[in-house]
Amino acid sequence: MLNSRQIDRYRDEGYLVLESFFCGDKLARQKAVLDELTERGRSMEGTRHFTFELDAKGEAIPRMLHKVQGVCVVEPRVLDIAADDDLLDVVESLVGPSIDVFGTKFFPKLPRLGTSTQWHQDNHYFGTNTDGIVSCGIYYEAADRDNGCLRVVPGSHRDQVLVEHASAPNRHGRWTEVDESEAVDVVCPGGTVVLFSANLLHGALDNHSDRTRYSTAWHYLPGDLDLEKFPRGSYEDRFVVRGA
């Protein structure tokens, strides 16, 4: 469970960092699953769920896995992480006793060329401005400016305003721009969990280092929160993880 200071902080700044939430054998087991998935994914070019980094012409770079979208559909052992009891105890403080998870992703962020996201609000992609969705990034390895840590604009969730997004050359997705002077780098040790509002402006740096930066990202919401694009029961990448 979160304490009231942590909850206030989440509500005020739009995000909460739980450093080294996972550690020891548990973190090592999670990382081993992601190592296997990365190896498998590197040869999955052209198949559903797996996208690759793009070269200057916008073409996929062989073996440079960028993202596994729907990772909990592809690899049920990752759903075990999303449904981890200790993690859900924390999420319950923000979402309530009935919890679903949807939109599950794995970013291996491979050395030197790895990317994940640029500035955006998750709710832009979801077609809503509800503050009921809590996004969750888990950083399985230490993350810093060199290997591409998360960046956030504290407080940017407050007005629930959806900003415009546009596609960027040679990148997957649609992104926006922010006043970088307001941004905070979330430099953190491996095993760190970051919870943030789906209205928060956030993005991540690219990986220019010779290390990987494994992370997963997904979104928790109350089971009875109906999302047109992600209906409970029929959207394959939405799972009931606690309660009913």
Ligand SMILES: O=C(O)CCC(=O)C(=O)O
């Ligand atoms: O890679 C990261 O740290 C951020 C991921 C992210 O922003 C997202 O999945 O929405």
